[in-house]
Amino acid sequence: MTLAQWLLGSVVFVPLAAALVAAVAPHRGFVVALPTAAAGCVATVALAVVVARSGPVAMMLGGWTEPVGIGLRADGMSVAFLATAAVVGLLVTVYASGWADARGGPFFWSLWLTMWAGLNAVFVAADLFNTYVALELVTVSGVGAVALGGARAAGAALRYLLLAVLGSLWFLLAVALLYAAAGSLALAQVSSRLAAEDGVTVAVAVTVATLGLGLKSALVPMHAWLPPAHAGAPSAVSPLMSALVIKASLFVLFRLWTTLPVDAALLIVSQAVGLLGCVAVVWGSVAALRQDKLKRVVAYSTVAQVGYFVLLVPLTAPALAEGAGAEARAVATLAVQGTIAFVVGHALAKTAMFTAAGCLLHSYGTDDLAALRGAASRHPVPVMAFGVASVALAGLPPALAFAGKWQLMTASLDGGQWWWLPVLVGGGLLTAAYSVRVLAVMFRAPDDGRADDCPAGPARMRWAALTAAVAAAVLGIGTSAAIGLSSTGVLGAAL
């Protein structure tokens, strides 16, 4: 095995081993999690360098070949998601160590490490059944983590569990259909073995899978479970749920829509998915404008942002249709790069927003917007983090999401699908609208009558929030190479 293959295996198994240790010694969780997270960052960087130099990395666990063995594969998209999980994980680990209430309970550490192992397994899975298993691992640990929020979050956690399992079942049904048609679960084999007469099966399978994954990613109108779960979770869990957990099912959605063949029926489905995305952007943003609690504003904002991410589907679908030319492929490449930049930017920005909200919750004991008046003077660091993250989320320069927006706009224009443009640019305005509504309260001068009875939390919490925000807001500059890397080998599997 090469070093790269070792790395590929380690990103799944090291967090899993760490989770076991943390489960045995829950009160030493931080001591286990911090080196694991740091090592994860280093491993991902190393893997990214390998993929940038010599293309996607693959390995078969135990040396068994497909279709029997378990295959792992990392291309540009995998590396981007792995890196996001590692960086967000490191920041949240540091953040969570600052305040016991942010963790909700001692089992936070083992749940988080299990979740991370599951996420990484999704990102490197080369076959559909493993994808399913890994998704379930993420769901179960996610539900457990939300439930750490105590009695308040129990109902939300239960609802999340039921709907996420339902989504997984739909996905499993799609996997079964594809297996029946192609006789393999390995994604590369599935796409190459499918024959023309399997068109209907593939169309049904991809549609069902899209529905299931859409439910797990809270795509409007299947989003109702998300705001209570994300807002009700403990302060250190919310960023993980928003930044990472929904990205697992989105990753699988992207994988399917960049690999499997697309026929006329699926082209229509792809446009419908894009349309749902547009509705999500508007619906989620308007709902965010009407919330009076900070964490719920941020949670509804996730519902809106998911709408952006699924715009990948209509923009890559034409490249997967029969007889697609180099031009459609170039558009798809732009769409993949743009969407990944959006997703990574969103993950960092949401980490910043939820951790900043957690800092304010720690100081004020509530996240009612009305209570946060004057926060900009009293707690400048979390407010700055929230503001900078808003800029990043709205896709304004120099944020990473701005580069993503640029690529997606270019893809829409080049691909002749100009109708996505209003949502791409208008969504940023809606994001700005609900962010400014929050910031305007915080920028008000504090009431003089009230004593300053809201001490700042531990410094590491504030700085973790600000670090995530600044990263999201400035990574649009100087990351051209990484943006190019993110699409490496993604469309290569099938074409």
Place this chain on the structure above:
Amino acid sequence: MTGSLIPLAVLATSLIPGVVIFALPTDARRTRVAFNLAGAIGKVALVAALIPPAAAGARFEFHAPFVPGIDLVLRVEPFALYFLALSSVLWLLTTIYAIGYLGDGPNLNRFFGFFSLCVLATSGIALSGNLVTFVVFFELLTLVTYPLVVHEGNAAAVSGGRTYLAYTLTGGVLLLLGVVWLTASVGSVDFTDRGSPALRAFADQHPVAAISMFVLILAGLGVKAALFPLHGWLPRAMVAPAPVSALLHAVAVVKAGVFGVVLLVDYVYGVDLAEELGVLTPLAVLASVTIVYGSVQALRQDGLKARLAYSTVSQVSYVTLGVSVTSLLATTGGIAHIVNQGFMKITMFFCAGLFATVLGFSKVSELDGVGRRMPVTATAFTLAAVGMVGIPPLAGFLSKWYLASGAVDAGQGWVLAVLIISSLLNALYFFPIVYRLWWKRSTRSALTPVAGLEAAPSLVLPAATTALLTLGIGVVAGWTYSPLELARLITEGIYGQ
């Protein structure tokens, strides 16, 4: 990343103070002032040193990749330096003024941090070598000015800030749409003296698309340039502290807008293509409407800052008018007005801030007899007002003279009428203030003359300096590196002469 590091050094003189100030302890007043002044003085020195080589033809470029296939480009060239010189000199003076004006108030690290970032964004706009880079810094400017506008933290400030963002972010969306469309059609567009050749070839094939892109980008720029009917944010943003208003009106936001209009017309489309597409005459008409409308509105305001705000709406459109009349002289006049209006308007805002802090007067009708109590301030205001109206040899006269001669050259005599009407209106809304300052008597005890300087030197001296410079610009117009000569050099490049 390749090329000269000089453009980065120019940005660093604002970025480093900005970031350091954010990180300072709240009570570190002296350190903060030291970083502010070091950055501001360093920038003026750097820019001054760059002017002679750039005027002689030297160019310094820096490239960094943005997304695969598109570069961010920073370039030192005469037009960039022209805007940089204006902003760096006025930033230095405004910094001194702001240090005095805000004293020991709350949230000063935040204020001066964003103040520096605001200048960073303005410098980036000036140095932009292509449209993508311009968009990046143009949007950044919107974002970093918001905390300055809402600095006071009262309901009016927060509401003004909301209006400001609503206008400018919407403008940003239109600008981005236009720029992405343009870039997707013809590739990344570099700013070139005679306009982009690739765009020219595209426009020959698709004139309607080329016009639509022009309109989209212009609408995006027009919000910041306060072109009627996109000017609504400017009077509302008056809630900001006086140094911020000064910066917004004279150096940063409004100027960035008209700077962009010049880039769009002369460096992206090129004056010939813009004329062939028939977009210049409507632009000239729009600018004229704005000029007259702003002046009429200014006449109706009793609030001093509100009157100055509408005056800005009017005055800044001289620049747009200058580039939309195709003649060497008119464009020279328009570009010269970027600097002239900057010095005159900043003087007036400094004075308005002085009247408000020293005497608590913020209305025109309260200014009776203030000249006896605050002679230096009142003199500075008078000089700027006379310059604005366009009486020789002050700065404003030169711009108007060139604009008028150019319009006659280009056979657009109607522009002359606009200029005359506008000057009359300028006189009608500025001279009553001057009259009240000096000739109206008031018995209020606050207006008894005091011995010594009328207010803190850090407030009076910047106002006096800019007022003298307003006079100086007109007097030294023949000097090699005078603003007028630089404007002429720039315009000759634009017209290929």
